[in-house]
Amino acid sequence: MITRNELRELASHILKESFYVSLYLDVDPKTNPKGKWLLNFKNMAKEISGGLNAEDRAQVQPDIDRIEKFLTDRPDGMQRGLAVFSSQASNFWRHYNTALPFSNQLIIEHDPYIKPLAAIADLYQHYLVIVVRGTRARILLAEMGQIEETSIVINVRPETDPARDGSTGDMGEARLQRQKKEAQKKLYKELRSVIEKMQREEGIKRILLGGTESGRGRFKDSLSDALKEHIVGEFAVEYNASPSEILKICMPIMNGVEYRFERKALDELFNQGGGGDGSVLGLSDVLDALQQGNVRKLYVMSNMTTPGMVCRNCGALTMVRDKPCPYCGGEMRMINYMLDLAIQKAIDQGARIDMLEEAPRLVEAGGIGALLRY
Ligand SMILES: [Zn+2]
Incomplete structure (x- = not known):
């Protein structure tokens, strides 16, 4: 990964x-x-x-x-x-x-060509996969085509009260149920802190939840609405299924989720004024925004290439031109993979990248667009 x-x-x-x-x-x-x-x-x-x-x-x-x-x-x-x-x-x-x-x-x-890798890192978002059953949970990390079991396994044992062990009848049964509930509560609390840690440290926002329907339901009931929103898919699975079995079930779910997010990303770009406030379309305007450090999110067609120029002195990116750098007067150099350089600059500025496979409207606009910071 x-x-x-x-x-x-x-x-x-x-x-x-x-x-x-x-x-x-x-x-x-x-x-x-x-x-x-x-x-x-x-x-x-x-x-x-x-x-x-x-x-x-x-x-x-x-x-x-x-x-x-x-x-x-x-x-x-x-x-x-x-x-x-x-x-x-x-x-x-x-x-x-x-x-x-x-x-x-x-x-x-004159630099590493990273567009295909960026496309993979972005298309193949990491997923937190949680398999829950009773008072136990397994946690895995998945992306398209790959899955890893993490070392985190949570197993909360219901506490038993030795003084009352051996008690039978309705009283004993009720106590057992209560203890199981307590143990589940503890498990859910630990799971929530794992989710929060993964979000904070790895930027993983998508969660797939596996297990029986009732097990998943109980866990979801313990989550805040904000955390619940991150559960993008659920699946039924045996608790002890192998990672590759789990991946096989998760693949089509991840495909569907990514497709949905791609549609949503395009709506964002084109509905924010379509070149008015908040977003820009086309290489020329995107390069201006990059020069000002104003790109919040960049959208690029993964299968397009466009030429452009880069300043040998200050590194500014521009459209193909026969004049010196508009920012510093430096000498310009021709670049064949301009979209790739734009991606590098955007990553450098901490912007998010969305690589798109199928977006005729973005192709018409030159294959590149951006949401702005201000
Ligand atoms: Zn320059």
């Missing part, structure tokens, strides 16, 4: 003089019989090297070689997608395994 911290760290590598080689590979065994991905990489490397001048080629060759060696040695933990970033000149090397495949891309720019 890629954390927001790692993404922020990648986004901070911006506008160096040296080159960064970014590789995205589909390494899904199903679409890559006999490790075809290695051949795919070699072909891309050959093609991209052929398009460079001799000086640039000499600069990136050590990175290409390092990546090729890395792939040939078959990296550990490979799943279906692999992202690698290398810049020997900047002493920089990172790689990430993902549960979903990327489309094959090899990109040479």
Whole structure:
């Protein structure tokens, strides 16, 4: 899983003089019989090297070689997608395994190309999965295609009163019920503090609740309305189900939730004036807002690329222009992946990113829009 911290760290590598080689590979065994991905990489490397001048080629060759060696040695933990970033000149090397495949891309720019990773980090929100039964609970973390059991297991034992042990009849039964209720109350309290901690420290806002219908219902009754809102889905499951069984049940629920959030995000963007107060559409206005540090949330089509310019002196981003930087008079440099740079700048400013797959209105507006801070 890629954390927001790692993404922020990648986004901070911006506008160096040296080159960064970014590789995205589909390494899904199903679409890559006999490790075809290695051949795919070699072909891309050959093609991209052929398009460079001799000086640039000499600069990136050590990175290409390092990546090729890395792939040939078959990296550990490979799943279906692999992202690698290398810049020997900047002493920089990172790689990430993902549960979903990327489309094959090899990109040479002056910073890491992070858009596909940002899309994954954002599309594949982390979910807190709670399975509750009686006076016990298991807690798991899930995202699209991946699940991990956390070390947190809460098991509250009903307290028994030794002096009255062995008592029978209605009195004993009533006491047992009371003790069980007390234990459940304790369990729910501990669960609430786990949820609050996960929200605070990991930014996880989406909760899936599993167990029997009555068990889920009792737990939900103990939650405030604010916490209840974070439960975005429920499912029936055996308490001792394996993580992969739980994931199988959760996948379609997570798909539906993400789709709903995407629709909601677009409504937000287009209904906040559609270019009036509160939001802007199109690259030019978004870049202005970024320059002013005024972007609260950025919306980008995940499958579009647009060229633009970046100032060599102050780092300002602008549309393609033949004049010097409008902010400092510095010399401008052409950039092929402008939306990616806009994402990096937005992450740097602490903005949220929403990558969208299907949004014809946003495509019409140039594939990019933003909600503003003020
Ligand atoms: Zn400038």
